[in-house]
Amino acid sequence: MQATALEVRGVILIEPTVHGDARGWFYESFSEAAYAAAGIAGPFVQDNRSYSAKKGTLRGLHCQAAPMAQGKLFGCTRGRILDVAVDARRDSPTYLKWVSAVLTAENKHQLWIPRGCLHGFLTLTDDVEVFYKVDAPYAPAHDRSIRWNDPAFGVKWGTESPVLSAKDQNAPLWSDAGLEF
Numbered sequence: 001m002q003a004t005a006l007e008v009r010g011v012i013l014i015e016p017t018v019h020g021d022a023r024g025w026f027y028e029s030f031s032e033a034a035y036a037a038a039g040i041a042g043p044f045v046q047d048n049r050s051y052s053a054k055k056g057t058l059r060g061l062h063c064q065a066a067p068m069a070q071g072k073l074f075g076c077t078r079g080r081i082l083d084v085a086v087d088a089r090r091d092s093p094t095y096l097k098w099v100s101a102v103l104t105a106e107n108k109h110q111l112w113i114p115r116g117c118l119h120g121f122l123t124l125t126d127d128v129e130v131f132y133k134v135d136a137p138y139a140p141a142h143d144r145s146i147r148w149n150d151p152a153f154g155v156k157w158g159t160e161s162p163v164l165s166a167k168d169q170n171a172p173l174w175s176d177a178g179l180e181f
Helices: 032-037
Strands: 002-005 012-015 019-021 024-026 046-052 058-064 072-078 080-087 098-104 110-113 117-123 128-134 143-145
Touching (some): 058 080, 072 117, 080 128
Antiparallel strands (some): 002 012, 012 110, 019 024, 046 128, 058 117, 072 110, 080 098, 080 117
């Protein structure tokens, strides 16, 4: 596997080593030792899966507030997504910067989004399924959303009219959210 640190502090792109032949392919989707060596220590406490039917569905920007902040190891098992992480850690040298990666069922890449980063993704195809591991349990009282198109970040999603949930449509701007990491 290859682990590449991206431009936002702590965000890591994982490119697994895929072994294939005429029968198909195999790869390790997670190895505690290999991921810890790459800076992704866990422990992970929950695995999640999500399905989006329509191309152009945007989920995010989401996080959990402290003390229940989550790190996420994110991948795509069907279709194609633009996965985005925004640094919301005020003490970080990359504060309010964002990075993205295209994750697909074919490339099998994963993105590690550390605690204190906002996360979101845009489906680039119909019928998208994603999976992710988190290092803290879901805590509804700490669940937060920030407006996907907040000018404080300037994320280049490639769309002006995504399919959004009511939660994401009504999410506050960063300047009004009062989040601290």
